[in-house]
Amino acid sequence: MKPLARATGGSVSTLLIMITSAAAGDTPMSYLESAGARAAPVTPLIWGLIYLSAAVVIVITLLVIVGSLKRRTTDAWLPGQRSDVERGGSGVLRWVYSGLIATTITLAAFVAWTMSTLAAIRSPDQAEQFTVHVVGHQWWWEVRYIGSSPSQSFTTANEIRIPSGRPIRLRLSSADVIHSFWVPALSGKTDLIPGRTNETWLEANRTGDFRGQCAEFCGQQHALMALRVVSLPGDEFAKWWAQQLKPAPGDTGASETVRNGRELFVAKCGICHTVRGTLAGGKIGPDLSHLMSRETLAANTIPNTRAGLSAWISAPQQIKPKNKMPNVELSSEELHAIRTFLYTLQ
Numbered sequence: 001m002k003p004l005a006r007a008t009g010g011s012v013s014t015l016l017i018m019i020t021s022a023a024a025g026d027t028p029m030s031y032l033e034s035a036g037a038r039a040a041p042v043t044p045l046i047w048g049l050i051y052l053s054a055a056v057v058i059v060i061t062l063l064v065i066v067g068s069l070k071r072r073t074t075d076a077w078l079p080g081q082r083s084d085v086e087r088g089g090s091g092v093l094r095w096v097y098s099g100l101i102a103t104t105i106t107l108a109a110f111v112a113w114t115m116s117t118l119a120a121i122r123s124p125d126q127a128e129q130f131t132v133h134v135v136g137h138q139w140w141w142e143v144r145y146i147g148s149s150p151s152q153s154f155t156t157a158n159e160i161r162i163p164s165g166r167p168i169r170l171r172l173s174s175a176d177v178i179h180s181f182w183v184p185a186l187s188g189k190t191d192l193i194p195g196r197t198n199e200t201w202l203e204a205n206r207t208g209d210f211r212g213q214c215a216e217f218c219g220q221q222h223a224l225m226a227l228r229v230v231s232l233p234g235d236e237f238a239k240w241w242a243q244q245l246k247p248a249p250g251d252t253g254a255s256e257t258v259r260n261g262r263e264l265f266v267a268k269c270g271i272c273h274t275v276r277g278t279l280a281g282g283k284i285g286p287d288l289s290h291l292m293s294r295e296t297l298a299a300n301t302i303p304n305t306r307a308g309l310s311a312w313i314s315a316p317q318q319i320k321p322k323n324k325m326p327n328v329e330l331s332s333e334e335l336h337a338i339r340t341f342l343y344t345l346q
Contacts, residue, residue, distance in 0.1 A: 038187050132162075
């Protein structure tokens with residue numbers, strides 16, 4: 001039985017490592033690897049629980065096999081016959097006591113480990129550099145950067161850019177239903193609850209692009225409510241922040257198509273969207289002041305390309321049904337003009 005146990009345990013362990021390694025490497029939201037100070041203490045705890053669960057399955061499986069194969073030393077029971085558990089030489093109660101003791105010690109150790117992990121991620125080691133207020137909507141993310149003054153603050157959507165190696169404070173609230181903010185490589189889940197503001201923090205210890213997701217079912221397009229956290233070197237982040245503070249380009253030097261596109265955008269889209277530097281000041285949809293600095297559209301649903309932008313403007317309900325952006329009737333010339341204007345919002 002010992003060779004069987006070693007073979008079974010080795011095979012299961014190898015299979016577990018293969019599965020978890022593939023999951024960590026091939027999925028954009030793996031929680032088995034961390035890239036930030038807030039997620040780093042959690043990852044060893046997750047791996048510990050995985051190995052503990054695997055060990056429990058292996059031990060119980062082996063015990064079931066041993067019990068099934070072991071020859072009975074007593075005659076078969078007759079109908080209605082009882083077999084009392086005795087404190088004598090059968091050893092049954094010793095197994096029960098041993099199991100209870102091992103379980104209690106293991107659970108107590110993991111409770112202590114969990115509590116120490118929660119204490120470690122409660123606050124960052126250094127003061128947060130700035131605050132980002134994230135507001136959940138059905139089904140997109142409003143991202144408000146709070147600067148030292150109103151003139152240094154701005155709003156964007158669906159993408160959070162942060163400086164590498166510096167923690168930031170997150171304020172989380174909801175405009176409609178309960179959402180949940182989750183970027184597994186950088187932070188655990190934190191709910192966005194209507195009428196309440198929750199706070200957390202995150203930090204990336206390297207540059208990169210980290211995918212996030214709403215982790216609380218919030219309606220028909222919940223699965224398409226994703227976000228991106230982009231970690232940049234400090235100097236690149238400072239340049240990006242300065243660029244975000246600029247208004248839209250004026251008409252000086254703009255082509256006739258761009259000027260027409262601006263007028264059409266204000267008339268047909270400005271009631272819902274804001275573009276700083278124009279008369280468009282809507283608050284229902286995302287702020288588009290620097291739309292072309294983003295990599296995706298519709299909360300990470302489609303790439304922000306010429307084709308993707310055209311499809312989203314002309315038929316948003318086909319791409320993301322039940323979202324609050326209506327299908328606006330536009331001619332091909334109007335669509336081209338609006339898209340050309342939006343392409344100037346770098």
